[in-house]
Amino acid sequence: MGKLTATGGVSQLEGAGGGGLVPWALITGYGTRDSWGANAHATRVRTQDYGLDTWGVAAGVADRVELSLARQRFTGARAPLDRLQIEQDIVGVKLRVAGDAVYAQDNWLPQIAVGALAKRNRGIGGLGALGVTSVTQLGAQSEHGVDWYVAATKIDLEHSLLWNATVRATKANQMGILGFGGDKGGSYRAQLELSGAWLVNRKLALGAEYRMKPANLGVDPEHDYADVFVAWFPSKVFSVTAAYAQLGQITVFNPTRQRGWYLSAQAGF
Amino acid sequence: MKNTACALLLALALPAFADGAPLYDDLGARAGVHAIVTTLVPLVLQDRRIAASFDGIDMKHLALRLEEQFCAVSGGPCTYKGKDMKTIHDGLNITNAQFNALVEDLQEALDRNAVAPAVQNRLLAKLAPMQRDVVTK
Numbered sequence: 144m145g146k147l148t149a150t151g152g153v154s155q156l157e158g159a160g161g162g163g164l165v166p167w168a169l170i171t172g173y174g175t176r177d178s179w180g181a182n183a184h185a186t187r188v189r190t191q192d193y194g195l196d197t198w199g200v201a202a203g204v205a206d207r208v209e210l211s212l213a214r215q216r217f218t219g220a221r222a223p224l225d226r227l228q229i230e231q232d233i234v235g236v237k238l239r240v241a242g243d244a245v246y247a248q249d250n251w252l253p254q255i256a257v258g259a260l261a262k263r264n265r266g267i268g269g270l271g272a273l274g275v276t277s278v279t280q281l282g283a284q285s286e287h288g289v290d291w292y293v294a295a296t297k298i299d300l301e302h303s304l305l306w307n308a309t310v311r312a313t314k315a316n317q318m319g320i321l322g323f324g325g326d327k328g329g330s331y332r333a334q335l336e337l338s339g340a341w342l343v344n345r346k347l348a349l350g351a352e353y354r355m356k357p358a359n360l361g362v363d364p365e366h367d368y369a370d371v372f373v374a375w376f377p378s379k380v381f382s383v384t385a386a387y388a389q390l391g392q393i394t395v396f397n398p399t400r401q402r403g404w405y406l407s408a409q410a411g412f
Numbered sequence: 413m414k415n416t417a418c419a420l421l422l423a424l425a426l427p428a429f430a431d432g433a434p435l436y437d438d439l440g441a442r443a444g445v446h447a448i449v450t451t452l453v454p455l456v457l458q459d460r461r462i463a464a465s466f467d468g469i470d471m472k473h474l475a476l477r478l479e480e481q482f483c484a485v486s487g488g489p490c491t492y493k494g495k496d497m498k499t500i501h502d503g504l505n506i507t508n509a510q511f512n513a514l515v516e517d518l519q520e521a522l523d524r525n526a527v528a529p530a531v532q533n534r535l536l537a538k539l540a541p542m543q544r545d546v547v548t549k
Contacts, residue, residue: 145509147516175508177549206508246543248536300537303530344529345519 144412145175148345149376150245150298151203153384154184154409157260157318158199158213159235161294163386163405164354164368165336167307168256168296170239171211172203173379173412179204182411190390190401194218195320201235201411209258211235217320219269224397226269229278229320234261237294244296253297253306260290262319282360283322284329288314291331298342305348307338316360317393325360332357340374348374366391370405382409435538436488438531445488449478452521461513465504485538498545505549515539 160171172180199213219227340350
């Protein structure tokens, strides 16, 4: 519990320490360089036609290494996809390689971390009538994929701001929920992800995020994600993040641009 | 919505900060800094995480040095007359958690003296780099 409140960030959609959509360079939890921390989280996103639930656990060791495990469950809410269910497992590892987001207030060098998110799509449920049980049947090249990223995070105490920029190399369609690679492309693409937050006080942060995504799959006219969020840290053992997110169009069969609420809770030390 | 997020990100990037008064004045100048340190010292001595580190320390002297230091780093008309942070903390094996405990006590003292969060953070920005010299474990 040695870190200052909120300086471990929250849990992003793929289970890594970060904001809501973007993995940050901060190491999750409240462990300092001679200790460790861990937490569990649950996140619920609801748009007009779909839902996404994520839950997982993560640990930060010596404020240097972060390990995370997460399960995502994507569901359809409207016929004919009201029984749709796609699950994905994600194992994450992050290594802080340079800088210090909190203490290096006398220079501009951000904290920098490199990370990987290894993902395994567990298949599609609820489309049995169509004979569809795997994302590869939708055109994805693979049910597995690894995202690689470099994240830079800076807390600017002089102006009570937090900044993050992440570059991610990925083949994932909708984070991997629709598999990896596709008929329109199958190679790694670099995507930029940005976060900014105003640290209103020690317990409250307001911010926004933007996450670019590739479009490899013909049936998935994938759009970039964006959100505006408020994160509340009533204590070091618990935080809750609420956001309004725009996730864009998910399939060509449903032209509605998906938007809705995001709610996440994290408990740990 | 996406535009809103982008606009917010941009707004955060603009250096539109009302950076008027020097930090020292925002802290309440001499009287303010004195009140903050006067609140801080008993908080530190009651803090079980770090109180033992101050055994045998002349707290009156420490309070004076802290006032000088806060005044000097915030742009006030003072010169810090104490030893440098590295020399003072050399060999004390202070952990990062202990350093942060003191920061939290300071934040509590600033709260009790009604110092606005943004002003608190500006003071912490000046003190935070001392972590490199203070934390040796």
